Amino acid sequence: xxxxxxxxxxxxxxxxxxxxxxxxxxxxxxxxxxxxxxxxxxxxxxxxxxxxxxxxxxxxxxxxxxxxxxxxxxxxxxxxxxxxxxxxxxxxxxxxxxxxxxxxxxxxxxxxxxxxxxxxxxxxxxxxxxxxxxxxxxxxxxxxxxxxxxxxxxxxxxxxxxxxxxxxxxxxxxxxxxxxxxx
Numbered sequence: 001x002x003x004x005x006x007x008x009x010x011x012x013x014x015x016x017x018x019x020x021x022x023x024x025x026x027x028x029x030x031x032x033x034x035x036x037x038x039x040x041x042x043x044x045x046x047x048x049x050x051x052x053x054x055x056x057x058x059x060x061x062x063x064x065x066x067x068x069x070x071x072x073x074x075x076x077x078x079x080x081x082x083x084x085x086x087x088x089x090x091x092x093x094x095x096x097x098x099x100x101x102x103x104x105x106x107x108x109x110x111x112x113x114x115x116x117x118x119x120x121x122x123x124x125x126x127x128x129x130x131x132x133x134x135x136x137x138x139x140x141x142x143x144x145x146x147x148x149x150x151x152x153x154x155x156x157x158x159x160x161x162x163x164x165x166x167x168x169x170x171x172x173x174x175x176x177x178x179x180x181x182x183x
């Protein structure tokens with residue numbers, strides 16, 4: 001992509017607020033992981049999620065070989081964790097406590113919640129892969145706000161403009177509780 005087009009692409013898509021996750025897994029040399037915004041719920045029946053690692057990611061290559069991964073959804077007080085896992089290089093787990101999930105992938109202490117998965121299928125997509133995972137186990141949900149990323153930086157829920165929010169229930173959003181479940 002040309003640099004001008006790439007800059008415009010980042011600017012436009014930067015207006016889509018995302019949560020921040022750390023995808024973790026295992027390798028023969030120990031735990032591996034990376035920060036990832038490209039994560040989503042995919043299916044309720046069967047329960048599937050997806051994330052999109054760069055094709056050049058060595059951490060993803062190790063997870064693919066192991067056949068499993070854990071998506072750790074970060075809480076707003078975990079910017080430092082996101083920063084550590086957002087950079088290549090040093091031992092990312094040296095400063096982070098964790099426990100193994102059912103698949104052996106690291107569950108990061110303090111995560112808002114987590115989703116442990118087995119790799120179901122991988123599709124090539126440009127300079128990334130689309131990884132679909134079958135959910136093995138779901139973690140508890142911590143009483144905290146999510147770490148958000150918006151327009152190139154971290155954002156807090158309270159900082160986002162909520163003008164115009166009507167509070168309506170949208171039954172077709174996969175991760176939103178149906179009205180009949182909470183009224």
